[in-house]
Amino acid sequence: VQQISRMLTELFQRARLEKPGQVDPRAAEFTLSLLAAMYDRSGTGYIKTRSAAAALIALSGDTLLAKYRAFFQFYAVPDGKVTLITCSALRSLLTDLNQIPAIVGESCTMSCVEITTHSCFQGVLNSAIVEEKFLSWLRSEPVVLLWLPTCYRLSATEMVSHQARCR
Numbered sequence: 512v513q514q515i516s517r518m519l520t521e522l523f524q525r526a527r528l529e530k531p532g533q534v535d536p537r538a539a540e541f542t543l544s545l546l547a548a549m550y551d552r553s554g555t556g557y558i559k560t561r562s563a564a565a566a567l568i569a570l571s572g573d574t575l576l577a578k579y580r581a582f583f584q585f586y587a588v589p590d591g592k593v594t595l596i597t598c599s600a601l602r603s604l605l606t607d608l609n610q611i612p613a614i615v616g617e618s619c620t621m622s623c624v625e626i627t628t629h630s631c632f633q634g635v636l637n638s639a640i641v642e643e644k645f646l647s648w649l650r651s652e653p654v655v656l657l658w659l660p661t662c663y664r665l666s667a668t669e670m671v672s673h674q675a676r677c678r
Contacts, residue, residue, distance in 0.1 A: 512556045515563050516543050542567075549610040561585055562607040569608055575663050579649045583642050595639035602628045605655055612658050619655050627655040 519539040527534040535541070546566060550558040568581045586604045587596040596604075605624045612618055631648045632640065640648075652660055 512543070512547060512551065512558055515546065515558055515560070519543055545614070549614050550607075559607075561603075562610070565604060565607040566611060569611055569659060572666065575660055576646070578659070578663075579646050580642070582649075583645050587642070587645075588639075590639065593641055595637075595641060596645050597639045598628055598632055601631055601645075608656060608659070617658070623655055627653050 516539065519542050523534055523538040523542075526538075527536075546558055546563050547554075549566060550562045564585050565582060568578050568585070571578065573581075582604055583594075583596060586600040587594045588600065602624060605627055606621075609618050609624060630653060631645070632638075635644070649656070
């Protein structure tokens with residue numbers, strides 16, 4: 512938690528320099544509280560870096576494709592000349608991401624994570640998949656992650672302005 516706190520402090524200090532007046536001075540503190548509520552409910556003082564990174568990626572303002580690629584990079588493992596994501600790594604990713612809606616009481620069960628993991632590997636002969644298969648599967652919007660593209664679309668519409676007047 513202390514390492515993540517230092518990283519968040521540095522991250523938000525840089526953001527405040529780039530966008531003066533747009534970043535709350537307590538952003539690092541609030542973000543750390545959110546991460547601790549999601550990943551350290553028992554108060555051990557330990558949060559997996561990969562879990563925290565997944566949450567920060569999911570909650571970032573980046574595009575869906577950029578988020579999906581970042582998830583792959585954090586959870587995949589190199590295998591010779593290719594990088595693959597295994598079934599267990601995908602299960603970990605889905606479990607980590609499931610903590611975000613869980614914080615507001617909207618989580619799914621572990622069996623839901625298992626079913627979703629299985630759906631990604633359906634028809635695959637190997638125990639791991641390449642990035643393109645992973646991205647293709649995510650673009651199909653699996654139910655357990657439906658909140659992610661929905662939140663992205665909502666945030667994207669905040670930037671839209673129409674030149675029409677309402678009566």
